[in-house]
Amino acid sequence: MKKSPLSSQVTPLSPRRPSRSEAEDAVRTLIAWSGDNPARPGLEKTPARVSDAFGEYFSGYGADPIAELEAGTFDDPSAYDDMVLLKGINFESHCEHHIAPFFGVAHVAYRPKDRVVGLSKIARVVDIFARRLQTQERLSGEIAAALMEGLDAKGVAIMMTARHHCMAARGAQQPHVETVTFRFLGDFEHDSELRARFTAAVRE
Structure with missing residues (x-):
């Protein structure tokens, strides 16, 4: 491929x-x-x-997220152009510093332009990037960039919450700390009202 x-x-x-x-x-x-x-x-x-x-753990290196999205997009006769949000996508990844697991949930939204994508493909993109050596910050950005490119979307928003084993079991030894990262592209970056709708919907 x-x-x-x-x-x-x-x-x-x-x-x-x-x-x-x-x-x-x-x-x-x-x-x-x-x-x-x-x-x-x-x-x-x-x-x-x-x-x-x-x-x-690292099967994501052998998969192409853009090809996954291209295989699952289709024209939308309803011309839907508002936010599409998937809440609570579970993921597990490994930090590149200690090869220790971190895991949590991703909330992913996009605003379609002319085409929409099968919802399972979004979860698949999260999984592909998670199954590589990562930092949570870069993971959030890679998912957003792939969705923006693969869907030719008007905008993409990502929020990820995770717990890191490298922080829980060694070093600071803080097992209950959660790390939250965001990435906003396109309309979500420039439209504060749309961004606020996303964060409010995620936290409902």
């Missing part, structure tokens, strides 16, 4: 993807560095399991 310019510019892929055996060897090294024996019973199959898990 050909990737869009947005996909390749936002998250350039590694010049050489290591082999499966190299990935498993890396896990064994980390287990040994942690102080345990990667060959002992209970850990023998851990490198394979971790490699499988990483394949799921």
